[in-house]
Amino acid sequence: MEVLSIKNLHKKFGKKLQYAVNNASLNVNKGELLALVGESGSGKTTLLRLVAGFEEADAGQISINSDKVVDDNFSMKPEKRKIGMVFQDYALFPHLTVAENIKFGLSKNQFPNLNDRVREVTDMVGLSSYENRYPHHLSGGQQQRVALARALAPNPGLILLDEPFSNLDAVLKDQVREEVRSIIKKAGATALFVTHDMRDALSSADRIAILKDGKIQQVGTPRELYETPKNLYVASFFGKINAMNATAENGTYKLKAGEIKGAKTDKTGQILIAIRPENIEILTEKQEGTFPAKVVLAQYFGDHQQVHADIGAETHVVIHAHEKILFEKDDNIFLRFNPSKIHILDTCWYPGLVS
Ligand SMILES: Nc1ncnc2c1ncn2[C@@H]1O[C@H](COP(=O)(O)OP(=O)(O)O)[C@@H](O)[C@H]1O
Ligand SMILES: [Mg+2]
Structure with missing residues (x-):
């Protein structure tokens, strides 16, 4: 009631x-x-x-x-x-x-x-x-x-x-x-x-x-x-988030820097996707479906390490890593974006738009 x-x-x-x-x-x-x-x-x-x-x-x-x-x-x-x-x-x-x-x-x-x-x-x-x-x-x-x-x-x-x-x-x-x-x-x-x-x-x-x-x-x-x-x-407002332009097609998000497969979505066409820093996994070796990346900045915060990585095509992402190993600037890494943790944002909203 x-x-x-x-x-x-x-x-x-x-x-x-x-x-x-x-x-x-x-x-x-x-x-x-x-x-x-x-x-x-x-x-x-x-x-x-x-x-x-x-x-x-x-x-x-x-x-x-x-x-x-x-x-x-x-x-x-x-x-x-x-x-x-x-x-x-x-x-x-x-x-x-x-x-x-x-x-x-x-x-x-x-x-x-x-x-x-x-x-x-x-x-x-x-x-x-x-x-x-x-x-x-x-x-x-x-x-x-x-x-x-x-x-x-x-x-x-x-x-x-x-x-x-x-x-x-x-x-x-x-x-x-x-x-x-x-x-x-x-x-x-x-x-x-x-x-x-x-x-x-x-x-x-x-x-x-x-x-x-x-x-x-x-x-x-x-x-x-x-x-x-x-x-x-x-x-x-509720914390850091990586937002990227993508094209959706048959459950795949195509970014400029590569493709994320396995998304449960029937969306097609131009979209804006977003993923929180804790939902990106850092690997030290290449595996299928990962994005090669280079560490641009690594900051130690005790309970996690905040890693800024360049995945190419002028795209930077922020990752919160909880691994025991600490990453350093210029490390070559591989990133896995958990497709179930990616969601699609409303593109009708632009920062600063007043209506
Ligand atoms: N008594 C008032 N006279 C003129 N403008 C006001 C008055 N109270 C609030 N505003 C304006 O209304 C808007 C919202 O203010 P407010 O409700 O205090 O925001 P918040 O509580 O989220 O900080 C602001 O632009 C503020 O300047
Ligand atoms: Mg107030």
């Missing part, structure tokens, strides 16, 4: 030519944690603020739990939308204790015993012994959990989080991501969170929607977006 439904949403600021949110449609299902990712300025915060009601849409519809909150000439007040919000800087009241911060937005009508509800949510976020502390006596991760507890306390239909992990250092981030995810799941809440960090999205979200120039490029599970990105933008 859909908790949040966004249809053809548009928002433009002032006299700007470009839409900040351009015809966005998206659903978030009950109990789901959906990450909205994109680079800075892609429209993530604007989309979140439109859902919360802090911005007014130019056109489009938004429903939350089947209630229309945005429609033509109608916009429900933010406080009526039953949304919990976690801000980037947590926005805790510094002069109030943890318990008082959480109690702040609770109504006696909904929870006759406010203290019981506060105890329930501090328990849920693992801060029951911190109820009487002030925010500045808490670590960043703990403040984050208070903000989350405050958002969850009124049992909102939907939780929105703007860059929830951006104020945390790298070590803490791994831990807090897991905590936040498990708290949201335990509460049975539905959440939409915004991040510019693809690692946040891949590791924490059930599904990811990726934005570019206000347009949603693709929505899918982390694995779908990493392994079968629709276009070069999505592919590149």
Whole structure:
């Protein structure tokens, strides 16, 4: 069941030519944690603020739990939308204790015993012994959990989080991501969170929607977006990828530098193929179906070696090798492209194209 439904949403600021949110449609299902990712300025915060009601849409519809909150000439007040919000800087009241911060937005009508509800949510976020502390006596991760507890306390239909992990250092981030995810799941809440960090999205979200120039490029599970990105933008956002022009014919991809056979595709004609660096195998001896190549650059990263190789016809590819042997510049090698790991990208998308 859909908790949040966004249809053809548009928002433009002032006299700007470009839409900040351009015809966005998206659903978030009950109990789901959906990450909205994109680079800075892609429209993530604007989309979140439109859902919360802090911005007014130019056109489009938004429903939350089947209630229309945005429609033509109608916009429900933010406080009526039953949304919990976690801000980037947590926005805790510094002069109030943890318990008082959480109690702040609770109504006696909904929870006759406010203290019981506060105890329930501090328990849920693992801060029951911190109820009487002030925010500045808490670590960043703990403040984050208070903000989350405050958002969850009124049992909102939907939780929105703007860059929830951006104020945390790298070590803490791994831990807090897991905590936040498990708290949201335990509460049975539905959440939409915004991040510019693809690692946040891949590791924490059930599904990811990726934005570019206000347009949603693709929505899918982390694995779908990493392994079968629709276009070069999505592919590149989630890590390195080798994209090459090819001609497809009878399950063979013909490149300028050679042929890759055994692809399970019925595509024919000009295509754009892509393969991740870990799906190219390096061999030291020629075998059938391999491409002779020369190492142009080899970089050691501990858990893998990143090898840039020239396969001829002005084509360079990047490989992530996990072999024990280390390759060096000018080594002659042979590359095998795993045909089942090659996928076809949408050629209708060009970097920088604005429409
Ligand atoms: N209040 C505003 N007034 C004018 N332009 C804005 C405003 N808020 C955002 N924008 C513009 O809208 C676009 C999207 O911004 P934003 O939603 O903040 O992106 P993100 O959160 O992905 O970094 C940007 O071009 C930004 O400059
Ligand atoms: Mg933002």
